[in-house]
Amino acid sequence: MIKLSPKLSQKLSYLILFLATILAVIPVALIVFIIVKNGVSALTWEFLTSMPKDGMRGGGILPAILGTLSIVMSAIFLTLPIGVCAAIYLNEYAKDNLLTRIIKLAIVNLAGVPSVVYGLLGLGIFVMFLKLGVSIIAGALTLSIMELPVVITTARGALNSVPYSFREASLSLGVSRWQTIRYIVLPNALPGILTGAILSIARISGETAPILFTAAAFYIPYLPHSIFDQVMTLPYHLYIISTQIPNMPKNVIFATALVLLMIVLTMSVLAIIARIYFRKYRKW
Amino acid sequence: MKKIINTIIETIIFICGILSIVFVVLIFGFLFKEGFAFFKDYNVIKFIMGQFWYPDSNPALFGILPIVIGSILVTFGACLIVVPIGIMDALYISEIAPKGIRDVLKSSVELMAAIPSVVIGFVGMVTLVPFVKNLFDIPTGLTAFSGSITLAFMAMPTIVTISEDAIRSVPWQYKEGALALGATKWQTIRRIVLKTARPGIIAAVMLGIGRVVGETMAVMMITGNSAHIPNSIFEPVRTMTATIAAEMGETVRGDMHYKALFAIGLVLFVITFIVNFIADLFLGKNKNK
Amino acid sequence: MVDKIKVENLNCYYNKQCVLESLNINIAQNEILSIIGPANSGKTTFLRALNRMNDLDANYSRKGKIYLDDDNIFYMNMENLRRRIGMLFAMPIPLPMSIYENIVYAPKRLGLISNKSEQDVIVEQALKDVSLWDEVKGRLNSSAMKISGGQQQRLCIARILAINPEVILFDEPCSGLDPISTAKVEESIIELKRKYTIVLVTNNVKQASRVSDKTAFFLMGKLIEIDKTGKLFVSPQEKQTEDYITGRFG
Numbered sequence: 001m002i003k004l005s006p007k008l009s010q011k012l013s014y015l016i017l018f019l020a021t022i023l024a025v026i027p028v029a030l031i032v033f034i035i036v037k038n039g040v041s042a043l044t045w046e047f048l049t050s051m052p053k054d055g056m057r058g059g060g061i062l063p064a065i066l067g068t069l070s071i072v073m074s075a076i077f078l079t080l081p082i083g084v085c086a087a088i089y090l091n092e093y094a095k096d097n098l099l100t101r102i103i104k105l106a107i108v109n110l111a112g113v114p115s116v117v118y119g120l121l122g123l124g125i126f127v128m129f130l131k132l133g134v135s136i137i138a139g140a141l142t143l144s145i146m147e148l149p150v151v152i153t154t155a156r157g158a159l160n161s162v163p164y165s166f167r168e169a170s171l172s173l174g175v176s177r178w179q180t181i182r183y184i185v186l187p188n189a190l191p192g193i194l195t196g197a198i199l200s201i202a203r204i205s206g207e208t209a210p211i212l213f214t215a216a217a218f219y220i221p222y223l224p225h226s227i228f229d230q231v232m233t234l235p236y237h238l239y240i241i242s243t244q245i246p247n248m249p250k251n252v253i254f255a256t257a258l259v260l261l262m263i264v265l266t267m268s269v270l271a272i273i274a275r276i277y278f279r280k281y282r283k284w
Numbered sequence: 285m286k287k288i289i290n291t292i293i294e295t296i297i298f299i300c301g302i303l304s305i306v307f308v309v310l311i312f313g314f315l316f317k318e319g320f321a322f323f324k325d326y327n328v329i330k331f332i333m334g335q336f337w338y339p340d341s342n343p344a345l346f347g348i349l350p351i352v353i354g355s356i357l358v359t360f361g362a363c364l365i366v367v368p369i370g371i372m373d374a375l376y377i378s379e380i381a382p383k384g385i386r387d388v389l390k391s392s393v394e395l396m397a398a399i400p401s402v403v404i405g406f407v408g409m410v411t412l413v414p415f416v417k418n419l420f421d422i423p424t425g426l427t428a429f430s431g432s433i434t435l436a437f438m439a440m441p442t443i444v445t446i447s448e449d450a451i452r453s454v455p456w457q458y459k460e461g462a463l464a465l466g467a468t469k470w471q472t473i474r475r476i477v478l479k480t481a482r483p484g485i486i487a488a489v490m491l492g493i494g495r496v497v498g499e500t501m502a503v504m505m506i507t508g509n510s511a512h513i514p515n516s517i518f519e520p521v522r523t524m525t526a527t528i529a530a531e532m533g534e535t536v537r538g539d540m541h542y543k544a545l546f547a548i549g550l551v552l553f554v555i556t557f558i559v560n561f562i563a564d565l566f567l568g569k570n571k572n573k
Numbered sequence: 574m575v576d577k578i579k580v581e582n583l584n585c586y587y588n589k590q591c592v593l594e595s596l597n598i599n600i601a602q603n604e605i606l607s608i609i610g611p612a613n614s615g616k617t618t619f620l621r622a623l624n625r626m627n628d629l630d631a632n633y634s635r636k637g638k639i640y641l642d643d644d645n646i647f648y649m650n651m652e653n654l655r656r657r658i659g660m661l662f663a664m665p666i667p668l669p670m671s672i673y674e675n676i677v678y679a680p681k682r683l684g685l686i687s688n689k690s691e692q693d694v695i696v697e698q699a700l701k702d703v704s705l706w707d708e709v710k711g712r713l714n715s716s717a718m719k720i721s722g723g724q725q726q727r728l729c730i731a732r733i734l735a736i737n738p739e740v741i742l743f744d745e746p747c748s749g750l751d752p753i754s755t756a757k758v759e760e761s762i763i764e765l766k767r768k769y770t771i772v773l774v775t776n777n778v779k780q781a782s783r784v785s786d787k788t789a790f791f792l793m794g795k796l797i798e799i800d801k802t803g804k805l806f807v808s809p810q811e812k813q814t815e816d817y818i819t820g821r822f823g
Contacts (some may be wrong), residue, residue: 010470020372047575089301112560114498171681206400268398
């Protein structure tokens with residue numbers, strides 16, 4: 001083996017590391033580029049605002065966009081308050097004993113359970129056992145159950161980032177525990193909680209597996225009337241038209257992917273910017 | 285008055301706390317109940333060691349060996365690609381990259397995590413799959429190999445961000461000590477930083493594996509969905525997640541097939557729970573230092 | 574003199590391990606009591622027992638009685654108790670808000686003030702009491718995290734004065750400060766004696782001799798000696814006390 005001088009070996013290693021980094025970043029750029037390049041031609045106002053036609057080969061994707069929005073918003077509406085309250089309870093009130101520690105550990109680990117398992121549970125519990133049928137509400141409940149551990153974990157992280165000494169200082173002035181949380185802990189944890197919430201919305205907007213059997217419909221060329229209706233959703237629609245429909249015009253598939261990508265990326269970029277901003281202007 | 289509001293709010297918080305715990309317990313109780321119900325009617329050994337997954341034949345066969353092997357193959361291949369690249373990436377971002385582009389690099393890696401798996405699956409289908417087919421001159425590009433490449437990039441953000449945290453939390457005194465003794469920066473990184481950050485990096489790899497094992501849509505679209513035991517990575521395979529996603533729509537509540545899919549869900553749950561638990565142990569180790 | 578605080582046979586434990594043993598101390602009204610002793614002698618535990626900050630820790634348990642004006646503090650409402658017994662921590666902990674907000678925070682939450690003009694009066698008075706008013710009056714709305722450590726510590730005292738307590742506990746209030754800031758904080762403490770009863774935990778034996786009326790020496794969770802400051806420093810009764818104050822101690 002040739003023995004390289006330390007200087008040269010450092011230079012070489014840096015080069016390899018740099019190339020590895022490029023290799024990791026390129027696919028992101030490539031995916032975005034391919035989708036934009038092929039999809040932008042079919043992306044018109046009409047495409048966004050009209051019903052699908054000709055077995056989905058023509059027309060627009062309005063019902064899919066609205067379906068995704070309705071499911072995601074209902075899910076976040078259900079999971080955010082409960083999740084944040086649960087995080088406050090676990091972090092600020094629960095006694096630090098073995099049971100609490102087990103619960104915290106379980107919640108952290110539940111965030112890593114595959115989304116398709118949640119889909120399975122949603123089907124078993126909400127669609128069949130509770131007889132909600134394949135519907136917006138069943139899909140929203142499934143997504144909210146899936147996202148609950150994530151919301152709790154990020155909210156706890158945000159609460160933990162507020163120094164314990166602030167709580168002590170406030171309590172030592174005779175201020176009650178809830179008021180300390182309300183006026184000291186929550187305002188300072190809010191940026192973290194909000195960033196987490198935006199990321200949650202982005203994540204569940206793109207999820208397909210959990211709504212596959214709980215909410216998504218193959219083809220419904222009208223808008224839902226109530227939360228007990230099935231809906232088309234963007235990710236499932238993309239899955240269908242890219243795998244199940246023969247002779248599907250390619251640019252329509254790309255345009256659908258582009259819409260989904262834009263929704264999800266906009267929110268993620270927003271969250272990243274918010275995080276950098278809040279970190280810079282943190283008061284302590 | 286203030287006291288009453290105080291009490292009401294604290295009660296609500298308490299109820300939410302308990303409620304979310306009850307939810308979690310109930311839900312997984314349900315998974316266990318439905319999953320174990322399957323083993324009453326079907327031998328566990330036959331389930332785990334069975335080489336054939338023919339839910340529609342008569343009698344139906346529910347051997348998960350082919351799909352377990354499918355999952356392992358795809359996961360293992362993805363790890364071979366993502367672990368070295370991911371760690372190098374984390375090292376570059378945290379130790380070497382100039383400050384100005386550090387945030388840009390980190391954010392772009394994180395953006396990968398935000399792209400929905402169905403979008404990645406679609407792009408993989410129209411680009412990677414034909415590429416693999418032509419490159420190796422095989423009958424189909426829908427193979428375990430294509431799946432591994434796709435999943436490697438999907439696990440990249442998890443591995444990079446968590447390893448990077450671990451590397452950054454190495455106390456600067458360690459590095460300074462080594463540099464003061466005349467080591468080059470690279471020697472310091474290799475000998476001191478990597479060693480100290482090892483628990484965190486192992487945790488990152490475990491969490492990455494968890495992500496790969498649980499990935500559904502992209503795998504279903506790219507690996508070809510064929511539930512037989514493959515001879516090489518250039519053949520179509522089917523994973524556990526894809527099996528659930530592909531077949532759940534056809535089942536009737538309570539029949540064998542339905543219960544069998546719950547049993548697979550149970551297996552997946554146990555695997556990911558263990559993987560995450562190990563990651564958690566290593567993360568805790570890193571923190572205690 | 575009237576006793577403001579009476580401690581009867583107090584025992585404190587962390588993880589079932591005794592850190593403070595059968596303690597009996599009386600603290601007179603408007604008196605400054607200094608607690609001195611080496612590290613891990615139970616000084617801070619004692620201080621935090623008085624306003625029940627220890628009770629926040631799940632690993633902590635206690636036996637015994639503490640009376641504030643003849644009321645057992647362990648039967649009192651926790652918020653009321655802490656309102657009457659204020660506490661200053663070793664490190665200055667300004668809350669992440671403006672100087673002004675820091676002072677009106679507790680009075681507002683406790684419902685002690687209702688309108689803006691009352692707030693202004695309280696802020697000015699509290700800051701004057703710790704001679705900080707002239708230094709910060711022009712920037713009351715800037716962040717409290719941006720003033721110097723000594724100013725922050727005095728702001729924290731002002732914050733306590735704003736809720737008008739009866740007793741103030743100081744937990745090594747000058748441990749992080751330079752000599753000039755220390756002198757200013759000490760001045761404030763002596764000034765406060767006229768209105769409040771003060772318990773001061775300190776690592777600095779000279780500080781105890783400079784500011785306090787009475788001094789107690791703790792060692793290994795036990796009270797070794799308590800006496801008038803002048804007497805304790807001139808002719809200590811116990812050998813261990815003498816060793817500690819003359820610096821012959823580890």
